[in-house]
Amino acid sequence: RATLVDDEEGGVLFVSAPPSSSSSGFGHSSLERQRQRLPVFKYRDAILYLVENHATTIIVGETGSGKTTQIPQYLKEAGWAEGGRVVACTQPRRLAVQSVASRVAEEMGVKIGEEVGYTIRFEDQTNPSVTVIKFLTDGVLIREMMDDPLLTKYSVIMVDEAHERSLSTDMLLGLLKKIQRRRPELRIIISSATIEAKSMSTFFQARKKDLLHAAEDCVPSHLPAILSVEGKGYTVEIHYVEEPVPDYLQAAVHTVLSINDKEPAGDILVFLTGQDDIDAAVKLLREDTQDDRRRTSGLLVLPLYSGLSRDDQGLVFAPTPKGKRKVVISTNIAETSLTLEGVVYVVDSGFSKQRFYNPMAIEEDGFGERGGRRRGKEEEKEEKRRNHTYSQQHTMGDGEISDIESLVVTPISKASARQRAGRAGRIRPGKCFRLYTEEYFLKEMPTEGIPEMQRSNLVSCVIQLKALGIDNILGFDWLASPPPEAMVRALEVLYSLGILDEDAKLTSPIGYQVAEIPLDPMISKMILSACNFGCSEEIITIAAVLSVQSIWVSMWGAQKEFDEVKLHFAAAEILRKAIIAGFFANSCHLEEYSHNGLYKTVRSSEEVYIHPSSVLFRVNPKWVVYHSLVSTNKHYMRNVIAIDPSWLIEAAPHFYQLRAPNLAPC
Ligand code: ADP
Numbered sequence: 001r002a003t004l005v006d007d008e009e010g011g012v013l014f015v016s017a018p019p020s021s022s023s024s025g026f027g028h029s030s031l032e033r034q035r036q037r038l039p040v041f042k043y044r045d046a047i048l049y050l051v052e053n054h055a056t057t058i059i060v061g062e063t064g065s066g067k068t069t070q071i072p073q074y075l076k077e078a079g080w081a082e083g084g085r086v087v088a089c090t091q092p093r094r095l096a097v098q099s100v101a102s103r104v105a106e107e108m109g110v111k112i113g114e115e116v117g118y119t120i121r122f123e124d125q126t127n128p129s130v131t132v133i134k135f136l137t138d139g140v141l142i143r144e145m146m147d148d149p150l151l152t153k154y155s156v157i158m159v160d161e162a163h164e165r166s167l168s169t170d171m172l173l174g175l176l177k178k179i180q181r182r183r184p185e186l187r188i189i190i191s192s193a194t195i196e197a198k199s200m201s202t203f204f205q206a207r208k209k210d211l212l213h214a215a216e217d218c219v220p221s222h223l224p225a226i227l228s229v230e231g232k233g234y235t236v237e238i239h240y241v242e243e244p245v246p247d248y249l250q251a252a253v254h255t256v257l258s259i260n261d262k263e264p265a266g267d268i269l270v271f272l273t274g275q276d277d278i279d280a281a282v283k284l285l286r287e288d289t290q291d292d293r294r295r296t297s298g299l300l301v302l303p304l305y306s307g308l309s310r311d312d313q314g315l316v317f318a319p320t321p322k323g324k325r326k327v328v329i330s331t332n333i334a335e336t337s338l339t340l341e342g343v344v345y346v347v348d349s350g351f352s353k354q355r356f357y358n359p360m361a362i363e364e365d366g367f368g369e370r371g372g373r374r375r376g377k378e379e380e381k382e383e384k385r386r387n388h389t390y391s392q393q394h395t396m397g398d399g400e401i402s403d404i405e406s407l408v409v410t411p412i413s414k415a416s417a418r419q420r421a422g423r424a425g426r427i428r429p430g431k432c433f434r435l436y437t438e439e440y441f442l443k444e445m446p447t448e449g450i451p452e453m454q455r456s457n458l459v460s461c462v463i464q465l466k467a468l469g470i471d472n473i474l475g476f477d478w479l480a481s482p483p484p485e486a487m488v489r490a491l492e493v494l495y496s497l498g499i500l501d502e503d504a505k506l507t508s509p510i511g512y513q514v515a516e517i518p519l520d521p522m523i524s525k526m527i528l529s530a531c532n533f534g535c536s537e538e539i540i541t542i543a544a545v546l547s548v549q550s551i552w553v554s555m556w557g558a559q560k561e562f563d564e565v566k567l568h569f570a571a572a573e574i575l576r577k578a579i580i581a582g583f584f585a586n587s588c589h590l591e592e593y594s595h596n597g598l599y600k601t602v603r604s605s606e607e608v609y610i611h612p613s614s615v616l617f618r619v620n621p622k623w624v625v626y627h628s629l630v631s632t633n634k635h636y637m638r639n640v641i642a643i644d645p646s647w648l649i650e651a652a653p654h655f656y657q658l659r660a661p662n663l664a665p666c
């Protein structure tokens with residue numbers, strides 16, 4: 001039995017020592033042996049005991065200890081998935097959902113989509129009559145509440161990766177706290193790699209009287225329990241650069257080559273920021289492999305980011321072929337969500353891509369003093385050619401948002417840097433090469449990241465809470481309060497789109513219809529308006545295109561044909577009026593004396609430019625509306641249409657007024 005120490009004063013129950021390992025009647029296949037070797041296995045009984053007896057259990061454990069893949073299986077084995085009940089496990093990232101669900105299905109020897117299933121936005125791999133363990137993004141679980149507000153089919157909901165503090169995770173935790181009051185039999189597990197366990201615990205302390213509905217003998221403790229799973233990570237030697245590096249991508253490539261030259265066998269995990277720089281690094285390393293076989297012979301270079309096909313994901317997890325050294329170049333998804341076996345060396349750029357939102361203006365990039373990724377003219381040209389680079393379209397949880405929000409390359413926190421380094425100590429002592437100075441790490445790197453809630457556009461969040469009947473959004477039980485300006489801005493946008501009325505209630509039918517569509521409300525409004533213009537089919541195609549990173553792939557030497565095909569779309573566009581119905585707030589006008597294509601947003605006079613990948617680049621129409629902004633050295637508008645300013649007044653008379661000679665927001 002676990003030694004349970006009841007710390008009533010702090011309102012928290014700790015497990016101070018692990019119980020002896022459980023004998024659960026497993027056979028001895030190799031997968032089962034692997035399962036039993038995971039650190040979490042020793043805590044199997046303790047976890048089941050705590051979940052039985054506490055409404056909320058908080059489990060903190062190092063990445064790779066088996067939390068995500070094992071705990072749902074333990075719960076199923078203990079009977080929590082019987083009688084039509086389902087065990088749910090949420091993740092902030094969809095790639096992690098797919099990957100862990102496949103792994104658990106494999107361990108259980110079942111087909112994915114049957115007993116073990118997953119749901120991410122636009123993809124449901126479950127079978128309601130047989131699925132008992134379900135992985136899903138936290139955004140999808142929030143959406144399920146629209147049909148089933150108390151999430152009645154779930155017996156246990158495990159909110160995983162809570163330390164990431166994604167916008168959807170924070171929303172979900174607030175909503176689950178409400179549900180828990182109405183469903184005392186529901187069990188919540190909050191799990192993460194690092195967590196401020198006490199503050200999370202304080203947040204989840206239910207009052208005894210809230211649990212009165214339950215029969216006396218099955219009242220779970222109102223005190224959350226905290227269990228810490230000891231990992232068995234090996235030591236990791238940390239190396240810093242002596243001088244700040246001007247370009248982290250080049251530095252990462254050099255470091256990989258130098259590890260391959262000097263260090264004994266072992267896979268390499270490189271942390272860059274997104275698809276653009278990862279693809280560039282993969283290309284450089286693969287080209288280098290061809291040019292200089294001696295230095296790079298034996299390297300197997302693989303990318304890892306959201307949006308990879310299932311086959312490409314499989315390559316990353318497959319055992320490294322004999323005589324090869326795997327180099328996985330990843331976003332921060334490999335920081336805690338996914339564990340790669342075999343990694344001995346980590347290269348940490350010190351950056352990740354994060355959403356930033358400033359309700360009044362666009363954020364500057366986060367490069368600060370220590371350099372970063374330099375982008376020159378040539379490089380922009382190159383990016384124009386590849387055309388799948390900068391994208392504000394971004395998937396975090398399940399909401400794609402594109403008001404004036406930027407995806408910015410941002411310095412990571414010390415907590416992230418430690419997590420990244422830890423990935424090198426999985427199978428034996430490893431090394432982490434940080435592409436920043438020790439002084440920077442000690443003196444300048446922020447200790448913790450900022451919760452996404454506090455740096456996001458809240459439009460989708462507000463509309464979802466409204467649809468769930470939560471009218472007083474500021475009074476909602478937030479883990480950390482969102483900034484009031486962002487909240488006001490979201491209310492304003494929704495009001496101007498006709499989704500909220502003057503009392504900040506959802507309008508009927510538009511508001512309710514928009515809330516049901518799992519897309520950015522501006523896109524949903526555009527789709528609904530298309531009915532009035534008789535162009536629904538075309539607009540749905542446009543909405544689909546806007547919902548993925550980029551459908552355009554160009555080839556060397558085919559630039560002319562490529563531009564011509566795109567121009568075809570630019571010429572189309574009654575479509576434009578439907579687009580404006582959703583995106584009228586993103587209007588810009590060309591500065592009168594501008595020779596370099598400088599535009600200003602009507603809403604806040606921000607300086608912006610048409611992205612070089614647009615067919616309207618250099619055409620510079622006087623008035624334009626854009627879909628999204630991306631920030632590098634300048635702020636670029638992506639997916640731009642030319643408009644007549646009178647259409648703005650037609651579409652949103654309440655938002656615009658004519659102030660000769662310029663249009664200005666009311
Ligand atoms: P945690 O959630 O504590 O970080 P996980 O449950 O994700 O740990 O991982 C436990 C083990 O399962 C790790 O050793 C990891 O390598 C392995 N694993 C997880 N997903 C996969 C996968 N898709 N393919 C192969 N191994 C996997």
Ligand code: MG
Binds near residue numbers: 064067337338
């Ligand atoms: Mg996990």
